[in-house]
Amino acid sequence: MLRHLISLLLVLPLAAQKVALSLDDAPFLRPAPHMAAPAQHLAMRKTLRDRKVQAILFANGVNGGDTPEGKAILQAWGEAGHLIANHSYSHWDLNRDEVTLDAYEADVLKGEALIRALPGFTKRYRYPFLRAGNTVAKRDGFYAFLAARGDAIGHVSIDTADYLLDERLRKRLEEEPWADTAPYRDLYLKHLWACARFYDAWSREVFGREIPHVILLHSRLLNGLFLGDVIDFFRVKGWTWVSPAEAFKDPAYALMPKNLPGGEALADAVSAERGQPGFVKAWRANSTDPDDLLFSERRLSERMDQLGL
Numbered sequence: 212m213l214r215h216l217i218s219l220l221l222v223l224p225l226a227a228q229k230v231a232l233s234l235d236d237a238p239f240l241r242p243a244p245h246m247a248a249p250a251q252h253l254a255m256r257k258t259l260r261d262r263k264v265q266a267i268l269f270a271n272g273v274n275g276g277d278t279p280e281g282k283a284i285l286q287a288w289g290e291a292g293h294l295i296a297n298h299s300y301s302h303w304d305l306n307r308d309e310v311t312l313d314a315y316e317a318d319v320l321k322g323e324a325l326i327r328a329l330p331g332f333t334k335r336y337r338y339p340f341l342r343a344g345n346t347v348a349k350r351d352g353f354y355a356f357l358a359a360r361g362d363a364i365g366h367v368s369i370d371t372a373d374y375l376l377d378e379r380l381r382k383r384l385e386e387e388p389w390a391d392t393a394p395y396r397d398l399y400l401k402h403l404w405a406c407a408r409f410y411d412a413w414s415r416e417v418f419g420r421e422i423p424h425v426i427l428l429h430s431r432l433l434n435g436l437f438l439g440d441v442i443d444f445f446r447v448k449g450w451t452w453v454s455p456a457e458a459f460k461d462p463a464y465a466l467m468p469k470n471l472p473g474g475e476a477l478a479d480a481v482s483a484e485r486g487q488p489g490f491v492k493a494w495r496a497n498s499t500d501p502d503d504l505l506f507s508e509r510r511l512s513e514r515m516d517q518l519g520l
């Protein structure tokens with residue numbers, strides 16, 4: 212009995228990691244093989260309802276948020292109890308020289324106008340590409356804009372490259388509609404686990420404690436097919452899915468880091484702000500399993516090539 216108890220304690224994580232789900236670039240109406248966008252959204256919502264997980268969607272005009280079909284999809288998410296937030300109208304990169312602060316702010320307002328009246332609308336802004344400005348004037352000017360409007364930043368603590376797998380999967384299914392999708396799902400879960408472990412360790416180093424996480428996934432075919440596997444996988448690993456509001460209430464998510472260029476995932480931004488590089492190098496150096504390095508886009512692409520995905 213005692214031996215059983217000890218072995219149980221050994222497999223329990225030191226801290227119960229918590230994670231909230233965010234889905235970017237919604238509604239993403241680009242044509243997809245196998246499962247069109249409306250069916251992807253139905254599948255994702257059913258998955259989340261069955262597993263009692265709430266998501267926050269970050270919407271754009273250019274990804275279909277400005278069409279009647281896209282608005283109906285976002286409305287259905289809101290009615291199902293999920294949160295809808297702004298990801299700008301045009302998905303511009305604030306780090307590009309040609310993107311001025313004035314034009315960017317106008318575009319953010321245009322994005323908000325599309326979703327403001329939807330059920331579940333919440334005042335939280337996520338930067339496209341997680342890029343928060345390539346000059347002090349743009350970075351701090353936009354921080355002031357957010358603060359004046361009462362908008363919080365939709366920080367990410369676990370960044371992922373799910374879109375790379377999605378691109379390969381869509382291409383494969385366009386060419387071979389009956390291709391086996393299981394290898395894509397298996398590599399997707401390995402990729403997410405590498406990202407979660409990497410950013411969890413980095414966040415603990417930066418904050419000196421466990422923070423509730425916010426993971427960035429995308430509104431895409433990949434998640435229409437595999438979001439349920441993702442939710443279940445993290446639960447098997449001992450992680451708990453929490454609401455976006457629960458994660459975002461942690462003080463770490465109220466930070467406005469002064470790194471330059473601005474943005475990136477929270478641990479990355481705060482360590483850059485403090486001038487504390489070195490975590491990524493140390494993590495790579497200490498990794499013994501090649502799967503640990505699958506958080507890197509390059510490593511993920513190489514693995515997809517190796518597997519013929």
Ligand SMILES: [Zn+2]
Pocket residue numbers: 235236298302338339340
């Ligand atoms: Zn985006």
